[in-house]
Amino acid sequence: MRINKILFTLLFLSLMLGACKKQSSTVIDNKQIADYDVKYAKGFTVNKMQGYTIVEVRNPWDTTLLLQKYILVDRDKEIPANLPQGTLIKIPVQSAITSSTIHCSTLKEIGALDIVRGVCELQYIKLDEIQNGVKNGAIKDLGLVNKVDIETIIMLEPEVIFTSPISGQSYGNIEKAKAPLIETIDYTEPDPLGRAEWIRFYSLFTGTESLADSLFDITVKNYNEVKAIVANVTTRPTVFTDMKYQSNWNQPGGKSYMANMLADAGADYVWKDDSSTGFLPLSFEAVLDKAGEADLWLIKYFAPETMTYESLKNEFKSYSYFNAFKTRNVFACNTQFSPYYEDLPIHPDWILKDMAYVFHPDLFPDYQPKYYSKVRE
Template sequence: MKNHIQQQYSHTKRARRHAWNALFALFVLLSYPLLTSCAGKQAETIQGAKDGGIQYAQLLKIEHADSFTICDVMDAWNKGRTLHRYILIPRSSPTPSQCPKGTIVRTPLERAVAFTSVHGSLLCDLGAMKQLCGVCDYDYIMRPELRLAVTNGKLANMGMSTQPDLEKMIASHADALLVSPFQNASYGGIEKLNIPLIECADYMEATPLGRAEWMRFFGLLFGQEATADSLFQIVEKNYTELTATVQKTTTRPTLLIDQKQGGAWYVPGGKSYLGSLYKDAGANYCFADNAESGSVSLSFETVFQKAHAADLWLIKSGGPTDLTYAQLQQDFAPNAQFKAFRERHIWYCNSMKVPYFEEAPFRPDFLLKDFIKIFHPEILPDYQTRYFFPMK
């Protein structure tokens, strides 16, 4: 009897595997046209193409031709090289006979999957949430509209971004996957689905307005070009006007960032997105002279030597309860030796209670305003901070 049950289980398991393989093969066959390049002569430059007017982003180039739009995502790790070229063609138009090599994306996208809450939230701001069919990392999503849509079954929970549910993605008939590229890393099984991978390298931009300007790319993808352009103009205006107010100040408080995690203390490089924000907000960031554009791992001794007398300390973490001075000292006693700790000049952001990660990347004007309030409270006397609050 036991052997019979085992044989029956093995047969069922094999049958399911064969069915899955057949479904996968059929999906690949049917979706193949989505990924083909333009037919005819391949030209790397298009005569008469108009520049897309990208001003701040260094990793995005846009050109408008008569019947399609070229969007080049540049390689952040190999200067001067293109990571991915997309040819955006309206759904209502035939495939042009001549256009450059690249991944064809029919626009506007109608059933995309957002792998991060950052891009999912941006699409809500652009009025394109209904053009999503799924999201990843649901547990990290704070945007109420997205959470409600998943709860109501209008959006599929595709699992973790690092290990998405491939069967759900196939069943959803997604027309694009919004992913974040990493150096020397593959996308695993989703590369075999023959669904266009939209490599969103916005997080690698070194300036706040550079990253925010990527919303114009998403506007093109989702048919919300005018909305994206209008929103970016608001962000740009707010940001530049706020920066101008700081130029009039004569003081520059010194600044320490984050805290020791395990055996290392990670700080933003001086040439990073956040490094630019600290400077624009009028702070003397203790590691501004670091030439890195990403995160830098330092020892506690190195940080203490350079930042023990910093006037202000910003800490960002996520948890069910807010970090306190008592907890910070309990976690690592030497924290109490910093001047900012002794004088109670620590500001804290609990990313599980405020939408820091969802909002700030594309609304750097919001974050800049917080920083200016903290660094130069006299400039914004009536403003209430959005993300950072005095530690208790």
């Protein structure tokens, strides 16, 4: 009887070892089990493998290099053997720190705002869930990104930290937390829909891929519908943007996402022939020379008071030299009250429609703008 038990035990162990060996070999094969089509974004790629997902973020400042390589593994399953090199993340993520309002807005959009345990730059976050969470202590205010409260971050023990890298700048103390940095470079995408597609990137970490895919499809549909309405307009108003800050006046590069949005909205952007994808730091004189006769002027500003032509002139008298000022064709968005910056990355379709209405109001007779309004006397 004892010999039979020993034989049964040996047989059982042999079967178990065989099953484990078979499971391990499928992982070693690195078999891709599903296609993942990134349609517009250039900054990330996804490969769905057996037992894990590879997410790569390219370096936007040197496209021959990777910025990050994440290996995503279901938190409720065994970690597969022989994973490729990369930063291991168990998904769905259950706790996170965010370093900008855009991270919070995107997480809210995909139903994952509840993972946020701490935020930077609280003063710029307009979401009631975050503001109320800080008031009741459920979410910690970590201060400014460049002066982050690292002791509180370490105490919170977040599984990940969402960050937005800037070329040539380090993260400083935030790296002492030892939590993986989820680096989002959506703002470097030249295509507005490419930037919006980063909602799908976030969803890979939060387990909300189906929701993100459906939301992104709606954005693409709405954006292309507005674009089609203005595609054949015979007259495109010339336009320039924003205001000078100290000695520079940053205008969007001619191949940047904002320049592309202005074109898609039916405008003739003054710097459309420029080849850069970033911003052009220009002097006031250079802007006046190029945009002095432009038809329209779009401004974003942050202030407790609504902009008027008088306040614009009081801020800098020479603004009154522009044709758009003289003809009263200045349109402004006060970002202290408007969620422009929160919506732009994930809802370019909404902002595109506002712009198209400004440029061609006759094509959108029943539309009520959400962001831009004509500056009053």
